[in-house]
Amino acid sequence: xxxxxxxxxxxxxxxxxxxxxxxxxxxxxxxxxxxxxxxxxxxxxxxxxxxxxxxxxxxxxxxxxxxxx
Numbered sequence: 139x140x141x142x143x144x145x146x147x148x149x150x151x152x153x154x155x156x157x158x159x160x161x162x163x164x165x166x167x168x169x170x171x172x173x174x175x176x177x178x179x180x181x182x183x184x185x186x187x188x189x190x191x192x193x194x195x196x197x198x199x200x201x202x203x204x205x206x207x
Contacts, residue, residue, distance in 0.1 A: 155163070
């Protein structure tokens with residue numbers, strides 16, 4: 139397995155964004171994390187409510203009680 143040249147690796151320049159740009163990136167990532175967290179907590183609850191609603195209406199529509207009249 140080939141090895142890298144340590145001197146060349148240590149001389150490699152890695153650009154670092156300005157603090158303002160880093161703050162902008164952090165803001166976007168925070169919004170994305172909040173959205174994902176909301177989906178993880180909100181979506182299962184919403185699915186459960188829709189299943190309960192579906193069951194309710196299914197029972198109401200398929201309930202053929204005889205009407206005494």
